[in-house]
Amino acid sequence: MDHQNQSLQDLHHIKNMMERSSRFISLSGLSGIAAGVFALAGAWVAHSKISLYNYENSPGFNDERGSYIFRDGTSLLINQLVVIALLTFVAAFISSFFFTYLRSKSNGIPLWGTASIRLFWNTIIPLAVGGLFLLRCLQMEYYDLIAPGCLIFYGLALVNASKYTLGEVKYLGYCQLILGITNLWMIGYGLYFWAAGFGILHIIYGLLMWFKYERASNIE
């Protein structure tokens, strides 16, 4: 009986070492929640800007505005939205980084090790390609493709990254992909899809991961 117990422990040790060395498992659920909250805040600010713009440009609001000014107003709005998007991204990135940093410290796993470098490259490639694609969409004024594009490229990045971190990231990726593709056939609701994907899905994912992996270890 003792030998069997020993074998089980050995197998457990092997599994643990394989996971620790090949996957970056310090990704914190709190990171997901923080990113989701910032995404919702960003979407809310963007929504109010768009509403204001629609109100100011509604028929009868300011009749002496010519079409030239109207176009100028559009590019001003787009500029504002791009700034909001960038600020949201930076805030979400810094806050997620912070919680994951805390967790990797308490786990005793270096933040910048073989596993995290591999995770980084496998996430950044689809994201960077997506970023360039969306930048070109902005230049060519295909604004309707921005939100579904964000969701689709982010979803692909997550599915790719899931092999190098917590496997559950894959399901978050699939959900983002479904939202992004659905959005392609529901043009005009981009901001709502964007808020659902980057806001609500992140928060749900973060809560699930926190309950599954971190709550238990915090109580022990």
Added chain:
Amino acid sequence: MNNPIENLNKIFDSRVRLGIMSTLMVNDAINFNDLKQLIDVTDGNLASHIKSLEDAGYIKVNKGFIGRKTNTTYAVTKAGQKAFQQHLDALEKMIKTIK
């Protein structure tokens, strides 16, 4: 009935050696410092376990340089993969005898 313990590889008796092999099975190559952090042992301890795995022909050492600093990486050999797989099978058999 033969004794299933006989199939277990004596070299993998040590937790440190088991850890080194597990890590190398899922990574193409890994360097000394990463291995040390993952397994959480002292330099001397890790070095001696690496030596015994190397002597058994289970891992190969690749001495390289990053700039002027030495960067020694380790990888598993064909023989090592086979031996580890057999060890896993033996462990599995051991557990099955409970039933």
